[in-house]
Amino acid sequence: MSMSESPKRQRLLGLFALGWLLLNGPLLTLWDRPILLWGMPLMPLALFVGWAGLIALAAWVAEAPGDS
Incomplete structure (x- = not known):
């Protein structure tokens, strides 16, 4: 990853990796x-709770103030 990527994008990519594993x-x-x-x-x-958790985390990261 390059240093120019925003923290929000890095968090969303990490969340994608977590979802992939989950x-x-x-x-x-x-x-x-x-x-x-x-x-x-x-x-x-477990599937529905994990899926709902991923959606909630993605919404939280996407709506968080800061870098876009």
């Missing part, structure tokens, strides 16, 4: 257990 097939098998939380299987619950 939604990666081999890592998703960690959540594939026969466990129910609030009546929902663990894997779909």
Whole structure:
């Protein structure tokens, strides 16, 4: 990465990498257990919570004041 890239762009690229890892097939098998939380299987619950977390973080980074 070049030094001229804005911090916001670097954070969004890092968030993309985090999302890539979070939604990666081999890592998703960690959540594939026969466990129910609030009546929902663990894997779909982990997927939706992780996805919502990524969206919230992306919105927070995109709307943060500072470099654009």
